[in-house]
Amino acid sequence: MMARIYVASSWRNPRQPGVVEALRAAGHAVYDFRAxxxxxxxxxxxxxxxxxxxxxxxxYRRLLTTHPTAALxxxxxxxxxxxxDTCVLLLPCGRSAHLEAGWFCGAGKRCLILTQDGEEPELMALLATDICVSVDEVLAALSEGGA
Known part of the structure; x- marks a missing residue:
């Protein structure tokens, strides 16, 4: 079943465009913060x-709360x-992506973490629905969990 996926990551993560494409190629609808x-x-x-x-x-506080570009x-x-209905937290990423993933967990929505070798372990990752180490594992988790 097709999922509606929000990929939470960083502009600095070179894997982000490929993960978005792989999820779309598997038939999922994906929100891409870059576009x-x-x-x-x-x-x-x-x-x-x-x-x-x-x-x-x-x-920072003033411009975050008043600038129209930040608001948009x-x-x-x-x-x-x-x-x-699903967040894929693609590591490495920054604080905003972690806030986004936390929002999904708090909202009772599915949250998958896609990690890789060399990432620092985080205890609260146990809030996520699953921790995956490859895009194939993400796709398998999506097909197992339904949407």
Missing amino acids: PPNGVPGFQWSEVDPDWQAWSAAD GFQNDLRGMQWA
């Missing part, structure tokens, strides 16, 4: 301010999460 369905490019902090890495904590990026991703 949201509304045609707006995926959110990047550099769109808010090219010097974003030099922000103070107060700058948040809205796109949250709608993708609400639409999806």
Whole structure:
């Protein structure tokens, strides 16, 4: 059965596009934060301010809560999460992806972690529905768990 999948990961993860493609090739509907369905490019902090890495904590809070580009990026991703019945947390990734995966777990939705050798173990990964070490294991877990 086809799942509606939100792949939570990082722009810096070079595996993300291939995982999205593999899930789609297997017949699943996939939200891709790099290319949201509304045609707006995926959110990047550099769109808010090219010097974003030099922000103070107060700058971060102010721009996160007031900048229209941040608001649109948040809205796109949250709608993708609400639409999806499954999260695939693709490691390595950052804090936002872990917040997204936690949201899925808290909402009672399926959450699969796709890890690889060299990733630091995390105790709270036990919240996830399954921990997979390959895309094939993700696909098998999706077919076993239904959608």
